[in-house]
Amino acid sequence: MLSAFWFGTAFHWLVLLLILMPANVETFVGSASKGTYLGALVAIGAVMALVLPPLVGAQSDRTGRRLPYLRLGVGVNLVGLAVMGFAAMTLSGMTGFWVYVLGFLLVQFGNNYATAPYSALIPQLVPPEQRGRYSGVMAMLQAAGQLLGAVAAFVVGLLKLPVVVSFVLIAVVLLLPALVTMRGIPEATGTAPIRAGGRTLSVTELFAHQAFLWVFVTRVLFALGQYSVQPFLQYYNRDVLGQRDAGTSTSIMLACIIVGSILSALVGGRISDRVGRKPVIYVAGSTMAVAALLLLVAPGYEAALALAVLFGLGFGAFTSVDWALGSDAMPSASSYARDMGIWHVAFVAPQMSSAPQGALLDWGNARGGNLGYTLVFGIAAVFFMLGVLLVRRVPDRAQRTQLAH
Template sequence: MSSTNAFSAASVPVSRYFSLSAFWFGSSFHWLLLLLILMPASVVRFVGDEQKGTYLGLMLGVGAVIALVMPPLVGALSDRLGRRMVFLRWGAVINVLGIVLMALAPGYWLFFLGFLVVQFGNNLATAPYSALIPELVRPQERGRASGIMGFLQAGGQLLGALCAFVFGLLQIPALASYASIAVVLLLSALVTLHFIPEPQPRERERAPSIPWWRLFALQAFLWVFVTRVLFSFGQYSVQPFLQFYVGDVLNRQTDAATVTSVMLLCIIVGSILSTLIGGRLSDRVGRKPVIYVAGVLMAACALLFLVAPNLPVALAFSFVFGLGYGAFVSVDWALGSDAMPSAKSYARDMGVWHIAFVAPQMSSAPQGLLLDWGNRQSEHLGYTLVFGIAAACFLLGVVLIRQIRDVR
């Protein structure tokens, strides 16, 4: 089935868009449990409390190198072969093998190796997979498709946070969390592989060829890339260290992993409420107004976390942050898809754009050092620094998004 008869009809069933983005559900479940719950807890168990930020930041920074290099290369290979789904299939399998290695690792360095295998497999799967929305979905429907994708991402995160909360409450061993990651990831991959046919390369063959180095000479692509870097940098200034913030600042007496999962639930519930609305709204009024509101909400909440007097107030801020984050995610993929210049190289170009997602992850190592250094200088100063950086990035992203020519 070609892209022209799969998604180009005037009325595309909603179920088709859910099948298209099903793997994002599993991948979001995967990364939430891994990055925010399992990895911080395991690092503390392996290296102790004193250097937790440094060692977690090191792992995330090195893993980000794989996520930085692989997507453009794998995407270019996918474009050349004219295949998408084979990469999704084998990438998911390798990803699960890495999860197994992390689950059984007796120490930090083998755990580190397992994480690198996870990064390799996940990027092998998602680099060509990222091309499917710009390749299959008409521009006037991309807000809708992006909103459904954001909804499924938030749904995967919600399931992950619920699992983390229940497993923590019942004191179920971490091995169960790793097993749930493997099962959900594989099932979501199977849904996409079963219901979405391999796109035919006819439109790619007719499209003009644009060298990758010329992408940044295109104004739309350049500013979409820059603003996505800023939003991602803000996200990764805080996200890896959220569990540490909960334990050190909000509630020292309660299990930090459990409280973190409750905060995540509040963020995710807020994001679910805004994803579908934001995506559909952007098809009518444009992408940028939605991002303006989303960025301001996220920046304000990043600063308000620093002055939250107690856990209930922090949870309320989490919900509002989720409203902003969900609106941003619902529009972000549509905005990136609008900026792709040629059907001949959708996977490669989405891979280059994907660098904007993952390059900021490399800041986790210096951010971890900054966190530990700041907290040694003064109580909670490290958290003030990293949360303040996040707010500044969100606001700068809102300012610069004005440079992008809007598409409806």
């Protein structure tokens, strides 16, 4: 019940960010500046994701409620999808692009409005000794949502269905699991009130807490690695791998990544409950870095698909401990939503790097030899390895400190 919303959100962002937005942006602005405009669009949305979750989370902590924020956020998210779909279907040129931007801002507002209060339910409801296992469950459902998204995008592309079909699918698959969560989690029935515990830390005190600081920093680095590559994967399929139907080939590649992540997600979470979170992250980050570098020299599409499975194995292992590591690092139960909102910033703020990365991609490719892809994929590998190195600073078990009132 708790993880259902994460399933819908995973489907939502995979299809929107990796399939629809790259294709729609190129239609609006042309191929010469596609990387720059796509990177700018992702970065503009990241500003909303940077500011909103901590503010909404703090309000949720004050009111002691989670679900009203989830309901309103999902509603605004659906309105934003409708605006984006309208722009993609009926408008063209820069006029269409700016209406599309407006819709994307609404999507970001709604989704992030819901995220911080929702995220607080995890440390609130799941005992520390079970967080690795259930972080793995969340990772499994996230991967399943992404796999369904990749399959849906492949089918839509294969059947040459109009773009409105994809936007309707995103809306439906977001809404139905959200309803499952809103109707099924204990807070909805009043059986699990928010547990008090500890005073609310200032933001400065929160980052002075070593476990939270280093979990935040390492999550930023892993997200920077992800967003150095993820938004441009469709362009890589066409420009480097020579795939004419880049949307379909990207869907297949994403499916390979997701299959790999499913294989490692639940195993990684259970292992982390026994040996700690850090050993799992060491293996996961190193695997993703190696796969990112090898993609630059993949001799063909089939080899790239094999590397996508390898990357997925690392990504699934990382996501299997991500929620557990973040939940373990929360120092005070009285501010779960605000603190999880700040922790969420570590994942969304790096989306802003897509703007300079997109410009770097276009600059490098203009000089020939697919130099742009070499630069952004190489930068991704560096970020992953920095995350591996610095996660050593996180305590072996980031126990929550119960602070005196």
